Amino acid sequence: MIKKDYLSHAHTPDELSAINQSICAVLEIEHVDDQALRKFVTQRDEFIQSHLKSLIEAERKLFAEAELPINEKLHAAVQALFADSLSELSGLVRGLKAVKKYK
Secondary structure (H helix, E strand, C coil), X not given: CCCCCCCCCCCCCHHHHHHHHHHHHHHHCCCCCHXXXXXXXXXXXXXXXXXXXXXXXXXXXXXXXXXXXXXXXHHHHHHHHHHXXXXXXXXXXXXXXXXXXXX
């Protein structure tokens, strides 16, 4: 069964597509497992670096151009998670201060 994959493009190899599907699955969960996300994003980066080295210049350019908008999507998703975490942390700090105030 193929999971939702919005991180792949026409030049995506099957192995990278599988990694992308894993990332999409992690991002779809309400409470994202940051360790799993980090693991898959690292795998993705390592695979892409290796894959780029294996391509001839023309293919490398096509692949890299197709990857740019995908990387922007992934960056935006991670930035949104960071902002949500920061907001949650801020709320916890305010709550802790309120509890200390009433002790």
